Amino acid sequence: MNRAKRTGNRLAAAPALRTGAAALALAGLLTGCSGGAAGTGADEPAGEPVYGGTLTYLEYQAPTCLYLPAAGFYPNGGLLNQLTDKLTWQNPDTLEIEPWIAESWEINDEVTEYTFHIRDGVTFSDGTPLDAAAVAANFDVYGLGNEELGLTPAEFVNNYDHSEVVDENTVRFHFDRPSPGFLQGTSVIGAGLVAPSTLALPYEEQCQLKNVVGSGPFTVANHIVDKQIDLVAREDYDWAPPSSEHQGRAYLDRIEIIVTPEDSVRVGALTSGQADYVRYVQAFDEPTVEAAGYELYAEPTRGVNNGLYLRPANHILADVDVRRALQAGTDAREVVETIFTDSYPVATSVLSHLAQGYVDLSAELAYDPERANALLDQAGWTTRGADGIRVKDGERLSLSVFVAGAQPLSKQTLELVAQQWSEIGVELQIKPADAGSMAVDILDPEKTPLVHSMVGRADPDVIKSQFHTENRDALLSNDATLDQLLEEQSALAEPEARLAKVGEIQRYLVDQGYAIPLFEEPQVYGAAPYVEGVDFEAVGRPSFYSVWLSNQD
Amino acid sequence: MTRYLTLRLGQAVLVLWAAFTVSFLLLRLLPGDTILIKFLNPELGLTPEQIADIQAYYGTDQPALAQYLHTALGFLRGDFGYSLDTGTPVVERLAEGLPATAQLASAGFALAVLLAVTIAFAASHSRMGWLRGALLAMPSLFVSIPTFWLGILLVQVFSFQLGLVPVIGGTTFEQLVLPVLTLAVPISAPFAQILARSLDQVQTQPFVTVAAAKGASRRWILWRHVARNALLPTLTIAGLTFGELIAGSVVTETVFGRNGIGRLTEQAVTSQDTPVMLAIVVLSATAFVLVNLLVDLLYPVLDPRLKSKVGAAA
Numbered sequence: 095m096n097r098a099k100r101t102g103n104r105l106a107a108a109p110a111l112r113t114g115a116a117a118l119a120l121a122g123l124l125t126g127c128s129g130g131a132a133g134t135g136a137d138e139p140a141g142e143p144v145y146g147g148t149l150t151y152l153e154y155q156a157p158t159c160l161y162l163p164a165a166g167f168y169p170n171g172g173l174l175n176q177l178t179d180k181l182t183w184q185n186p187d188t189l190e191i192e193p194w195i196a197e198s199w200e201i202n203d204e205v206t207e208y209t210f211h212i213r214d215g216v217t218f219s220d221g222t223p224l225d226a227a228a229v230a231a232n233f234d235v236y237g238l239g240n241e242e243l244g245l246t247p248a249e250f251v252n253n254y255d256h257s258e259v260v261d262e263n264t265v266r267f268h269f270d271r272p273s274p275g276f277l278q279g280t281s282v283i284g285a286g287l288v289a290p291s292t293l294a295l296p297y298e299e300q301c302q303l304k305n306v307v308g309s310g311p312f313t314v315a316n317h318i319v320d321k322q323i324d325l326v327a328r329e330d331y332d333w334a335p336p337s338s339e340h341q342g343r344a345y346l347d348r349i350e351i352i353v354t355p356e357d358s359v360r361v362g363a364l365t366s367g368q369a370d371y372v373r374y375v376q377a378f379d380e381p382t383v384e385a386a387g388y389e390l391y392a393e394p395t396r397g398v399n400n401g402l403y404l405r406p407a408n409h410i411l412a413d414v415d416v417r418r419a420l421q422a423g424t425d426a427r428e429v430v431e432t433i434f435t436d437s438y439p440v441a442t443s444v445l446s447h448l449a450q451g452y453v454d455l456s457a458e459l460a461y462d463p464e465r466a467n468a469l470l471d472q473a474g475w476t477t478r479g480a481d482g483i484r485v486k487d488g489e490r491l492s493l494s495v496f497v498a499g500a501q502p503l504s505k506q507t508l509e510l511v512a513q514q515w516s517e518i519g520v521e522l523q524i525k526p527a528d529a530g531s532m533a534v535d536i537l538d539p540e541k542t543p544l545v546h547s548m549v550g551r552a553d554p555d556v557i558k559s560q561f562h563t564e565n566r567d568a569l570l571s572n573d574a575t576l577d578q579l580l581e582e583q584s585a586l587a588e589p590e591a592r593l594a595k596v597g598e599i600q601r602y603l604v605d606q607g608y609a610i611p612l613f614e615e616p617q618v619y620g621a622a623p624y625v626e627g628v629d630f631e632a633v634g635r636p637s638f639y640s641v642w643l644s645n646q647d
Numbered sequence: 648m649t650r651y652l653t654l655r656l657g658q659a660v661l662v663l664w665a666a667f668t669v670s671f672l673l674l675r676l677l678p679g680d681t682i683l684i685k686f687l688n689p690e691l692g693l694t695p696e697q698i699a700d701i702q703a704y705y706g707t708d709q710p711a712l713a714q715y716l717h718t719a720l721g722f723l724r725g726d727f728g729y730s731l732d733t734g735t736p737v738v739e740r741l742a743e744g745l746p747a748t749a750q751l752a753s754a755g756f757a758l759a760v761l762l763a764v765t766i767a768f769a770a771s772h773s774r775m776g777w778l779r780g781a782l783l784a785m786p787s788l789f790v791s792i793p794t795f796w797l798g799i800l801l802v803q804v805f806s807f808q809l810g811l812v813p814v815i816g817g818t819t820f821e822q823l824v825l826p827v828l829t830l831a832v833p834i835s836a837p838f839a840q841i842l843a844r845s846l847d848q849v850q851t852q853p854f855v856t857v858a859a860a861k862g863a864s865r866r867w868i869l870w871r872h873v874a875r876n877a878l879l880p881t882l883t884i885a886g887l888t889f890g891e892l893i894a895g896s897v898v899t900e901t902v903f904g905r906n907g908i909g910r911l912t913e914q915a916v917t918s919q920d921t922p923v924m925l926a927i928v929v930l931s932a933t934a935f936v937l938v939n940l941l942v943d944l945l946y947p948v949l950d951p952r953l954k955s956k957v958g959a960a961a
Contacts, residue, residue: 158918159733298734319743320914355901355902356903358802366810368806
């Protein structure tokens with residue numbers, strides 16, 4: 095499914111056509127077009143897939159610790175997605191959960207018991223069987239962690255109590271409270287299934303690639319730390335998700351993942367034919383890729399949008415009027431139009447418009463500097479200093495923020511926002527991402543009144559991950575109402591009611607002025623025209639299982 | 648001479664110990680301990696109790712002195728602990744990065760010396776004023792070129808436009824050409840400058856006039872007298888350039904995606920991977936001390952007058 099595929103020369107020349115194509119793509123998404131992994135876009139004559147060949151894939155960063163629950167880092171996820179399979183498969187188009195290693199499952203009415211029936215004949219790459227006991231061992235670690243081995247529990251499992259191996263092919267998970275997000279949780283990259291021998295190792299050992307034994311379509315052939323990882327197809331692989339058109343072994347023989355941190359080198363290597371596929375095409379490099387006739391894939395991450403999150407425990411931001419003023423004084427559209435491209439849709443809520451439970455709050459988030467000024471006057475920040483910055487009781491209306499190293503063009507984004515805020519008399523000081531004090535200061539609302547962040551996951555629980563005081567706690571929240579809303583959401587058994595609650599939370603976050611959503615953050619990839627069957631999981635990590643090369647004889 | 652050697656070696660060991668202790672202290676003084684920096688990462692979504700468990704697991708809840716002794720003993724045994732970022736032993740990461748950096752740095756250094764000598768001698772030998780001026784201006788130009796810009800320029804022109812050398816894949820030699828060139832250009836600048844100036848200075852010395860008066864050819868004087876005397880200050884600079892070599896390799900390795908110590912340093916600093924940072928500081932200090940020790944020991948070989956002074960001091 096080449097959802098966001100755009101071929102440059104054609105579309106760049108015709109903006110109207112581009113809008114049309116985007117609308118079509120969106121319509122396709124909404125009607126839930128078939129999600130066959132080897133499907134082809136309507137605009138592309140692909141032919142029959144062929145086996146063989148090596149794909150050269152350039153990564154922006156080297157993978158770090160590969161312990162699965164900590165696999166949120168994109169290079170880690172992009173690698174583990176090829177090496178491990180998941181219990182279930184989330185269709186990236188419909189967001190439905192479909193069978194994979196689990197052939198079927200039952201969930202009790204209280205959503206406190208999940209029973210999975212495991213597919214027969216699946217093996218890890220070391221030959222050991224992937225059976226109910228192996229699945230139970232995986233989720234015991236992901237649900238509870240292991241203090242002795244230094245293993246931390248996974249953020250995508252809530253309220254986990256214990257597992258029960260019913261028989262060789264049946265495993266049941268028990269929760270002490272309803273856990274409606276668990277089914278989706280079994281489909282995420284961090285829930286990749288690894289051999290019991292991997293799970294028995296201490297944290298540092300599980301971090302290392304050589305110890306990750308999965309059941310995925312590829313295995314590791316060669317590894318030069320920080321430089322290159324070579325993957326080879328597993329010949330006996332025969333357990334792709336049943337809904338995938340492609341079954342059996344992967345088409346490619348080999349993938350060479352080469353770490354190439356420099357943006358211009360990645361893009362230049364792609365367009366000069368030295369590489370086939372690259373991750374992280376910067377917004378300013380997109381025209382280069384398109385102009386060379388190469389393809390861009392802007393994959394949505396379907397979670398909490400890239401934005402600024404304001405911390406009410408800070409003494410200036412404790413005033414809701416100030417928070418609302420900053421919200422009204424930020425022009426997200428200008429940020430996107432100045433710094434980014436069409437691949438980055440302007441945010442219209444805290445959640446991406448492709449996220450489950452999304453509500454459109456564009457009216458509430460409209461740019462309105464007059465309202466911002468009025469709100470600040472109302473909050474008592476009436477006088478302005480010589481530099482135009484507002485002052486109250488001798489204190490300047492000055493806030494600071496750290497550049498978010500993980501966000502694309504974070505510094506440029508923050509600089510533009512600072513410029514917008516200076517017009518309403520607010521100073522935004524931008525601090526470098528790698529400051530020694532960052533690790534601690536970022537947890538102090540007085541020193542770091544706001545953060546620039548996002549988080550991708552295709553389940554309503556993503557909103558809890560970002561805002562609950564026991565999860566990422568982006569707001570360093572002191573708001574019990576918010577915590578309660580988030581807990582209710584993550585434990586509502588009825589899907590409709592749960593999505594309604596997610597809508598309520600988005601309204602609450604915007605109404606309280608906690609969030610200034612900027613844009614829906616994509617993962618942007620570039621690929622040579624002969625790379626076919628390009629596919630991604632629900633939050634934009636690549637899957638190479640169905641990729642094939644049409645330039646081979 | 649033996650006493651001189653022992654003294655210099657003792658100094659070297661002292662410098663290393665100080666480098667270790669000071670960097671240990673500085674890294675500890677960084678707000679938040681190393682484990683916190685890693686595990687407070689909101690992406691992991693850990694509760695304070697879970698983080699406390701992890702601190703106990705890593706022993707960072709121990710008193711500072713105990714940790715210092717533990718780390719110091721580890722270093723003496725060659726055990727530098729684990730990288731917090733990747734979980735691999737730091738020794739393994741250094742062992743993987745060192746050969747790549749050693750290759751790059753030594754080839755870069757050699758090319759820099761070649762470039763510098765060529766420029767300085769060509770300038771000194773040249774009778775044409777404009778050429779001499781142009782050559783002498785080159786070092787200032789070289790030193791002001793930002794390494795990353797030069798690297799990217801070389802890649803764009805030689806790899807992407809002309810297709811002469813691949814940056815992705817390719818043989819070890821092909822992978823070295825452009826990075827070595829990138830590294831050598833700025834490093835050659837101080838050499839060339841000092842060497843050219845020394846050559847000029849030595850040429851005004853009375854003994855050169857004497858040699859010329861005796862009928863020695865210009866070339867003979869240059870090679871036999873001037874060059875030899877001009878070498879000492881250049882050697883001093885060579886020792887000091889080592890630091891620049893490390894700094895240059897950080898940028899060069901990042902631009903070219905080489906997995907050397909330079910990029911390891913950059914990553915360790917960005918992700919605050921303190922065990923790796925500590926090991927790199929000690930490793931760099933060791934290399935720096937060794938290079939300068941070597942330079943000091945070479946002085947008497949090059950200049951007999953220094954030998955007698957050292958002898959007199961002994």
